[in-house]
Amino acid sequence: MRTQTIKISPILNKVTSRRNEEDCYTLCWLQNGVDHIEINQTKYKNISNSVFFLTPDFDWKLYKTDTDSSSGYVLLIPRTLMDNPIFKNLHITQVRFFKSTDEIPKINLSPGIEKRVKSILEMLDELISTNLPNKEQAILSLLNTFFVYCDGKCNIKTFISDNNQKAALVYKFKKKIDTQFSKKHEVSAYAQLLHVSDKYLNECVKEVLGTNAKSLIAEKLVMTARHELKFTDKPIKEIAYQLGFSSPDYFSYFLKKHTNLPPSQIRKS
Structure with missing residues (x-):
């Protein structure tokens, strides 16, 4: 080498x-x-x-x-x-x-x-x-x-292509996630903002990225939650509500599902 x-x-x-x-x-x-x-x-x-x-x-x-x-x-x-x-x-x-x-x-x-x-x-x-x-x-x-x-x-x-409409839609979807993720957790909410069906949005994400639309929303929430837990002193309850979760318990369930760790352990790791 x-x-x-x-x-x-x-x-x-x-x-x-x-x-x-x-x-x-x-x-x-x-x-x-x-x-x-x-x-x-x-x-x-x-x-x-x-x-x-x-x-x-x-x-x-x-x-x-x-x-x-x-x-x-x-x-x-x-x-x-x-x-x-x-x-x-x-x-x-x-x-x-x-x-x-x-x-x-x-x-x-x-x-x-x-x-x-x-x-x-x-x-x-x-x-x-x-x-x-x-x-x-x-x-x-x-x-x-x-x-x-x-x-x-x-x-x-x-x-780079003038006709890559699906990639353009996925890019717009990701931009919407970046600004709306703490308010909107469902694919249907973003599909409505983008004036397309849930099914078509998922098809585009699958074709362009090889994953589904829901996973992009979850990934953004997990990344932000980890950052807030590790680099701020905010109470877990405050972070949960800040990210749009209905309760601290559901926030904990969500993180366990996606990281295998509860918020308290992520904070300590």
Whole structure:
């Protein structure tokens, strides 16, 4: 494994463009500061908190708004590294098969994991520039962790396409969950907001993400509940009502069902 050939850099310049790295995939993690990405002379906007995987066949440019802070990272990954057995069971490795301009791999990351992804890439950036013992194993481990987050069921794996209506609906559904999860726990409530049937919404989620609509709502509730229990001093009763549960007992039942742990144990863990 030649992890020393991995290159990573924060997105700081007003324009960042393709580098002449013939045997490398390009991974772009984009934050709010990126206005748009241009791929093979086609412009794509509304790309905050998304990840692009581009083969060497693509010409690309990132256009950043005028700000002094970093707006994400560009990571160059050698083709040979993607053959490592550690990645073999991850959907992300399918990137090597995407060749045409109609199939540009893009993942819309769930907002709740943005801080985690940023921390992983910051550690990767720091580690690559060191000469620490076992550096290569550590780099591989961090890269694998990043890919695991990209493979997460709350993320939308899709292609950039003008006709991808189902992926667009799922993305809207996830955005609704992010703002309504503490008030609406039922799929039917979101289907009504999106002006579609429960059945069609579930079909779209299943096709795009390989899971069901109810699991996305539950995942958001579990992630938020764990954060509140571990990083605040709020009483369990207050957290239960804050997240829209009818009672602390039902909140406890819900967490046991999805994590095998009651709220008190999650708080201690």
